[in-house]
Amino acid sequence: MHYQTKVRSIRCQDRAVRGVELDDGTVVPAEAVIANASGVGTYLELTHAIPSPVRSRLRRLPLQSPGICVYLAVRHPTPPPYLRFFLPGGDAWCRLLVTPAMLAPELSHDGWYPARLIAPMDHTMAETGGVEVQTALLNRVLSETWWQDHVGEYRVIDTRIPADWGAAYHLYHNSMNPVMTARFMRAGRLAHRSPYIQGLYLAGSATHPGQWVSFCAISGILAGDCVVEDLGTC
Ligand SMILES: Cc1cc2nc3c(=O)[nH]c(=O)nc-3n(C[C@H](O)[C@H](O)[C@H](O)COP(=O)(O)OP(=O)(O)OC[C@H]3O[C@@H](n4cnc5c(N)ncnc54)[C@H](O)[C@@H]3O)c2cc1C
Known part of the structure; x- marks a missing residue:
């Protein structure tokens, strides 16, 4: 447990997670990373391994x-x-x-x-x-x-x-969530299992089922379920 510790980046290689780098430069190796920071912020600020069209699309999302x-x-x-x-x-x-x-x-x-x-x-x-x-x-x-x-x-x-x-x-661009426009809802919220980076799971805002205290625990459970499915152990 590292309390009060900021993650500077999620380390990836060949489109797969390798660990996280903490603010003091310490690298913690990991096969799986569950990010509870904003989903959009995780992709745009903590990783560099997602395709550029996806980055552009995420950058254009209106924020609340x-x-x-x-x-x-x-x-x-x-x-x-x-x-x-x-x-x-x-x-x-x-x-x-x-x-x-x-x-x-x-x-x-x-x-x-x-x-x-x-x-x-x-x-x-x-x-x-x-x-x-x-x-x-x-x-x-x-x-x-x-x-x-x-x-x-x-x-x-x-x-x-x-x-x-x-x-x-520590809100991404001082926002708690993308605006829930009809377009965003039709396109679907961000997947708990990243389709771009193997071993990366998202539980934070912009994932399903949405913001609000009652929902944020559910997104954590759904992301955790994906990890259990993928790693095969509980
Ligand atoms: C002003 C305001 C009012 C709100 N009012 C309500 C309300 O009345 N009712 C309601 O249901 N919801 C409300 N919400 C939304 C509510 O805060 C969220 O739904 C809920 O807190 C989301 O929980 P979460 O765990 O997904 O995210 P958060 O509670 O934001 O947790 C994310 C955590 O990740 C940490 N973090 C971020 N980046 C990093 C990093 N790089 N390294 C390490 N840690 C990091 C943050 O410090 C934070 O502790 C409000 C939000 C705001 C901003």
């Missing part, structure tokens, strides 16, 4: 941004609904205020109640505009009255922009 988030403490319990959406109109995307203490008052702490303000963001805009544009959206949403009027007195506990999520969770 985690958007911005503000963690709030509000002074008074908020009235329903638990999820309050706001559509600003024009080109602006929706915003959401989540007030969980409405359903679970025991979440209150020293007379303050938790709440969360969330807004999605276009991935291309977030990446090309960088921290400046991401922070501008966060500040704009924070200054809006549709939620302030609803919660009354509040404190900002913490904030996250896409760059923060990406750094904290």
